[in-house]
Each structure stands twice: as C-alpha cells, then as structure tokens.
Amino acid sequence: xxxxxxxxxxxxxxxxxxxxxxxxxxxxxxxxxxxxxxxxxxxxxxxxxxxxxxxxxxxxxxxxxxxxxxxxxxxxxxxxxxxxxxxxxxxxxxxxxxxxxxxxxxxxxxxxxxxxxxxxxxxxxxxxxxxxxxxxxxxxxxxxxxxxxxxxxxxxxxxxxxxxxxxxxxxxxxxxxxxxxxxxxxxxxxxxxxxxxxxxxxxxxxxxxxxxxxxxxxxxxxxxxxxxxxxxxxxxxxxxxxxxxxxxxxxxxxxxx
Amino acid sequence: xxxxxxxxxxxxxxxxxxxxxxxxxxxxxxxxxxxxxxxxxxxxxxxxxxxxxxxxxxxxxxxxxxxxxxxxxxxxxxxxxxxxxxxxxxxxxxxxxxxxxxxxxxxxxxxxxxxxxxxxxxxxxxxxxxxxxxxxxxxxxxxxxxxxxxxxxxxxxxxxxxxxxxxxxxxxxxxxxxxxxxxxxxxxxxxxxxxxxxxxxxxxxxxxxxxxxxxxxxxxxxxxxxxxxxxxxxxxxxxxxxxxxxxxxxxxxxxxxxxxxxxxx
Numbered sequence: 001x002x003x004x005x006x007x008x009x010x011x012x013x014x015x016x017x018x019x020x021x022x023x024x025x026x027x028x029x030x031x032x033x034x035x036x037x038x039x040x041x042x043x044x045x046x047x048x049x050x051x052x053x054x055x056x057x058x059x060x061x062x063x064x065x066x067x068x069x070x071x072x073x074x075x076x077x078x079x080x081x082x083x084x085x086x087x088x089x090x091x092x093x094x095x096x097x098x099x100x101x102x103x104x105x106x107x108x109x110x111x112x113x114x115x116x117x118x119x120x121x122x123x124x125x126x127x128x129x130x131x132x133x134x135x136x137x138x139x140x141x142x143x144x145x146x147x148x149x150x151x152x153x154x155x156x157x158x159x160x161x162x163x164x165x166x167x168x169x170x171x172x173x174x175x176x177x178x179x180x181x182x183x184x185x186x187x188x189x190x191x192x193x194x195x196x197x198x199x200x201x202x203x204x205x206x207x208x209x210x211x212x213x214x215x216x217x218x219x220x221x222x223x224x225x226x227x228x229x230x231x232x233x234x235x236x237x238x239x240x241x242x243x244x245x246x247x248x249x250x251x252x253x254x255x256x257x
Numbered sequence: 258x259x260x261x262x263x264x265x266x267x268x269x270x271x272x273x274x275x276x277x278x279x280x281x282x283x284x285x286x287x288x289x290x291x292x293x294x295x296x297x298x299x300x301x302x303x304x305x306x307x308x309x310x311x312x313x314x315x316x317x318x319x320x321x322x323x324x325x326x327x328x329x330x331x332x333x334x335x336x337x338x339x340x341x342x343x344x345x346x347x348x349x350x351x352x353x354x355x356x357x358x359x360x361x362x363x364x365x366x367x368x369x370x371x372x373x374x375x376x377x378x379x380x381x382x383x384x385x386x387x388x389x390x391x392x393x394x395x396x397x398x399x400x401x402x403x404x405x406x407x408x409x410x411x412x413x414x415x416x417x418x419x420x421x422x423x424x425x426x427x428x429x430x431x432x433x434x435x436x437x438x439x440x441x442x443x444x445x446x447x448x449x450x451x452x453x454x455x456x457x458x459x460x461x462x463x464x465x466x467x468x469x470x471x472x473x474x475x476x477x478x479x480x481x482x483x484x485x486x487x488x489x490x491x492x493x494x495x496x497x498x499x500x501x502x503x504x505x506x507x508x509x510x511x512x513x514x515x516x517x518x519x520x521x522x
Contacts, residue, residue: 150347153416156315156425157364158337167360171351248351248399 038218043225046218057207058226061192064120064203065234068127069188076132076184077177080139084173085165090140101133105191109198123195123203130191131184138180142173175249178242185234193227263290264455265314265423270323271480272309283309285480287323291457293422296449298458298466301476302516307459310481311427314457315339327423338365340416340424340454344431346408348400354411355396358383361419368419386414389451390444406437410444417452426458430465439497442468446494463509463516468495473508475515485515 020040026032027039034042047054079097082089105126112122146168154164196205204223211219243250267289274281284306291297299307312318313325316336325332340361348357362368362379372379387396390410392403400408409429416424426445430438446469449456460466466473467489475485489508491499499505 147345147347149343149345150349152312152315152317153341153343153347154364155317155335156337156339156341157361157419158335158366159364163364167363168349171349174351246351248401 035215035217038221042218043221046216047222047225050219050222053207054204054222054226057202057204057223058230060120060202061123061189061196061204061227062230064123064192064196065127065185065188065230068124068192069131069185069234071124071128072131072135072184072188073181075128076135076180077139079132080136080173080177081143081165081170083136084140084143085161085169090144097133097136100129105130106194106198109195112195113199118199118201120200120202122199123192123205126195127188127191131188134180134183134187135177138176139173142176143169146172175242175246178238178246181238181242182235185238186231189227189231189234262292264293264295264328265289265291265457266326267310267314268324268326270313270320270325272306272313272318273321282480284313285482287482289474289483291455293328293455294453296456296458296469296471298460298470298473299476300460300463300466300473300512300516301481302478303461305476305478306481307461307476308427310476311425311457311459314423315341315425336423338419338421340419340421342409342412342416342424342426342429344428346400346405346412348408348411348415350399350401352400353397354392354400354403355380355383355387357400357411358387358414358418360415365419383414383418386418387411389448390414404437406433406441409433409437409441413441413445413448417448417454420452421454424454424456426456426460428460429458431460431462438462438465439500443494443496445469450493463512464500466512467491467505467508468500473512475512485512487512 024040027037038046079093083093084090108129109122109126112125116122116125143165146164150168151164154168159167192203193205196203197209198205200206204227208220208223211217211223267287270287271285272283274283287310289297299310301307309318313320314327314332314336316325316332316334319333327336348354349360352360359372359379362372362383368379384393384396387393390413392407392410392414395403395407395411400411403411409432412429416426430441433441442465449469456469458466458469470489473487473489474483475487476482477484487508491505491508
C-alpha cells in the first residue's frame with residue numbers, strides 16, 4: 001500500500017520528466033533544426049544563460065498576473081454575489097456578461113493601449129477581464145443553487161435576505177469560488193502574456209516576442225516553460241487555499257491535494 | 258388533551274398554482290383547527306397537497322382564498338420563529354453539529370441579541386438538547402460524519418432549540434430505514450412531551466401518524482380536503498409495543514381504509 005501511495009505522489013514528476021525525455025528523444029532521432037524545435041536540454045542551457053533577463057521579465061509577468069487576478073477575484077466575487085442574490089441583476093447583467101466574455105481579449109489590448117499606453121496597465125487589465133468571468137459564473141451558481149428547503153427553514157425562522165445570504169449563501173458559494181480560482185489564475189496568465197506580447201516592453205510575453213524576432217527559438221521555449229511553471233505554482237497556491245478554506249466540501253477525501 | 262381554543266386556525270383555504278397557462282387547484286376549501294400544544298398528523302395519498310398545507314401554515318405561500326391564523330394573528334408572509342424539519346436534514350456541512358443546532362439562535366429574537374453575551378448558557382442548552390437525543394459525543398463532528406438517523410436527530414434539535422410554539426414536520430423520517438425511524442418516533446415523542454410545542458406532522462406512514470399524533474387528519478387526493486379526523490386516544494408515552502396492540506392496529510386500519518377509498522374513487 002505504501003508503495004502505491006509513493007508512486008501516486010511521484011506520478012506528476014514521472015509524467016513531466018517522461019515528456020521531456022520523449023521530446024529530447026524525438027529531437028535527436030529526427031535531427032530537427034533547433035530553430036524549429038530546440039531540444040529541452042538546449043532550452044535549459046539557454047535559460048541558465050539568460051537567467052537574469054528571464055527572472056526580471058517573469059517577475060513582471062507574475063506581478064501583472066497577480067494584480068489582474070486579485071482584481072478579478074474581488075470584482076468577480078462581488079458581481080457573482082449580486083447576480084446570484086438578485087433576479088433583477090441576473091436578468092439585466094447576464095446577457096451583457098456573456099456577450100462581453102465572447103469578445104477575444106486579444107482584440108481588447110489595442111484599445112487598452114490607446115487608453116493607458118503600453119506597459120503594465122494593459123497587462124493587468126487584460127488578466128483581470130479574462131479571469132473574472134468564471135469567478136462570476138461560479139459564485140452566482142453557488143448562490144443560486146441553495147436547497148429550497150434550507151431557504152424555507154431560514155425564512156420561517158424570520159431570517160432576512162441578508163441573513164440568508166451570509167449564513168447560507170456565502171459559505172455555500174465558497175467551494176464554487178475556490179474551484180473557479182484555479183481556472184481563473186491560469187486564465188490570468190493567458191491574459192497578461194497576450195497583452196505583453198502585443199503591447200509591452202516588459203514581461204515574459206515581450207521576452208518571447210523579442211527572442212523570436214531574433215530567431216532565438218530556445219529562448220522562446222524557455223519563456224513558454226517559465227510561464228507553464230508559474231501557472232502550475234499559482235494553481236497549487238489556489239488549490240492549497242481551497243483545501244484550507246473549504247475542507248468540508250471535500251469530506252476528508254485525499255483527492256485533489 | 259382537547260381543551261383550549263384553536264391555536265392554528267385554517268379557515269376555508271384554497272390554493273391555485275399558476276404554471277404558465279395551466280392552473281392547478283392544490284387544496285380546496287380546507288378547514289382545520291389545531292389546539293395549542295397539540296400534536297397532529299396529516300396523512301394522505303401522494304400529491305394531495307400535504308406539503309402545500311405546510312407552506313400555507315408557515316406563510317411561505319399565500320392562500321388564493323380563505324384565511325389562516327396562528328395564535329389569533331392572521332398569517333401574511335413568512336411566520337417568524339416556526340421550527341421546521343424536512344425529509345432532507347439540510348444541515349450545513351461547513352458547521353459542526355453543535356453549530357448547526359445553534360443556527361436558529363443566531364436568527365430568532367431575543368436569542369440573537371443575547372447570544373454573544375450569554376453564549377455559554379446557550380451552548381449548555383444546545384448540548385442538553387443533543388444529549389436528550391443521544392448525540393453528546395457528536396457535537397463537534399461535521400454533519401456528514403453522522404449517520405442518516407443521527408443527522409435527522411440533529412435536525413430535530415435545530416428545529417426546536419429556540420422553543421418555537423409551532424413545529425412543522427414534513428416527512429422528517431421518510432428517508433430512514435424502518436428501525437431508525439421507529440427509534441426516532443420515541444425521540445420525537447420524548448421531546449414533545451417535555452416541551453409541549455404545537456406540532457404538525459406531514460407523513461404518509463400511518464403507523465407513524467398514530468404513534469405520534471393526538472389527532473390524525475386524512476386528506477383526499479388533489480384538490481386536497483380533509484375527509485376524516487381521527488382522534489388517537491392512546492395514553493402516552495406510547496412505545497413500540499403499543500404499535501402491536503389491537504386498538505393501535507384498528508386505528509391504523511381505519512385510516513388505511515379511508516386512504517384506499519380516496520385512491521380508487
């Protein structure tokens with residue numbers, strides 16, 4: 001049993017390393033040019049070589065992503081509560097939100113550049129608008145799916161709408177909120193990197209764009225790997241928060257750690 | 258057992274549900290009088306508007322015609338401070354069993370005002386209630402760590418912790434296995450004999466109705482109307498042995514006959 005558990009814990013690492021080994025093997029066997037698909041070892045070498053630049057740009061990306069994500073969480077949770085708690089807000093805003101969410105966010109970036117200039121602000125805003133929609137939908141769903149019997153119990157005790165919201169609605173919406181955070185954080189990276197690629201002179205997106213324009217393909221891949229690593233780390237942080245805050249929703253199961 | 262004026266008075270109540278173009282008459286010209294401290298049961302075939310009756314009495318639904326008064330006051334909008342228990346125990350999974358039981362104290366006055374300063378006394382009160390239903394050791398456990406029967410015990414505690422004058426029970430034992438259900442009848446009876454609240458039990462289990470109630474109302478199928486009122490003059494406390502006595506059996510049988518005649522007509 002302990003062997004099985006250890007293997008279970010090791011699985012993410014084994015699969016990741018396996019993928020890199022496969023990638024390396026394919027490159028060596030096919031002899032593909034490094035400026036089309038560089039070997040992982042070359043990508044790693046390049047990462048070490050450009051470590052200071054990568055660190056600088058990834059910190060910038062981490063900053064814009066986190067800032068946009070935090071805004072998305074606050075705005076998304078508030079809007080989700082409003083939509084979930086009021087049929088009027090729901091009917092009025094939901095179609096607008098769906099329409100807004102259908103707009104490709106990359107198309108927004110030029111508009112943001114006109115308003116705010118290139119740099120940090122468009123990246124934060126893009127991360128914000130792309131990450132907040134799943135949060136709104138999830139929080140609203142959590143509130144809207146309160147068991148009618150439970151609502152009846154509270155109403156017949158004389159609970160106000162606000163009391164029903166704070167005693168049942170919000171705690172009940174928490175697992176939905178935290179589940180959406182895991183989606184939202186990865187989307188926030190998509191948003192910030194897109195914005196940096198289109199309109200910035202800082203951040204991983206910018207680094208990859210400038211690297212590709214000088215045919216430094218290994219550096220482009222290094223940027224991709226760094227974004228992926230940051231995404232996984234932030235996802236893990238969100239998942240950890242989820243476990244801490246809403247352990248009751250998992251009923252003590254070992255899944256999802 | 259039958260003295261005193263009516264506490265809950267249902268007078269010629271009808272309710273029409275409107276679903277788009279369709280209109281459904283859920284209950285029609287329903288009249289019931291329930292005395293203070295009385296335990297009544299409402300039985301009937303499924304879909305006879307038993308649960309509708311419950312929502313009408315608690316003011317969660319407004320009648321299309323007729324009137325309902327509780328303690329002399331007409332019911333308009335949700336009645337405050339009523340205890341309620343459903344088939345689904347609806348305990349909050351993020352709260353411990355004790356905190357679930359104490360939920361009404363955070364909402365109903367005057368407890369809400371006093372809860373903070375007299376928390377210790379209220380916790381003791383909740384613990385005492387939990388111990389009467391045999392859940393002392395489970396107070397700090399999460400509801401989902403409890404068995405179905407234990408959850409329903411905790412649910413009953415939550416329904417009466419604030420000493421409501423009226424307790425509404427909508428098939429609270431229906432989802433339990435037969436043995437647990439019979440155990441909970443005794444628990445319910447003990448709680449009622451101690452606190453003497455007015456209780457309305459909705460059920461389709463005739464033995465349950467006869468075991469627990471002072472009077473049993475049999476409702477017709479939709480639109481629901483009371484077609485029989487049967488007094489259960491069996492002394493309390495009733496036990497499981499009581500249910501095997503011929504007199505108990507004959508009352509159950511009598512009710513069964515009426516339900517049968519409703520179903521085939």
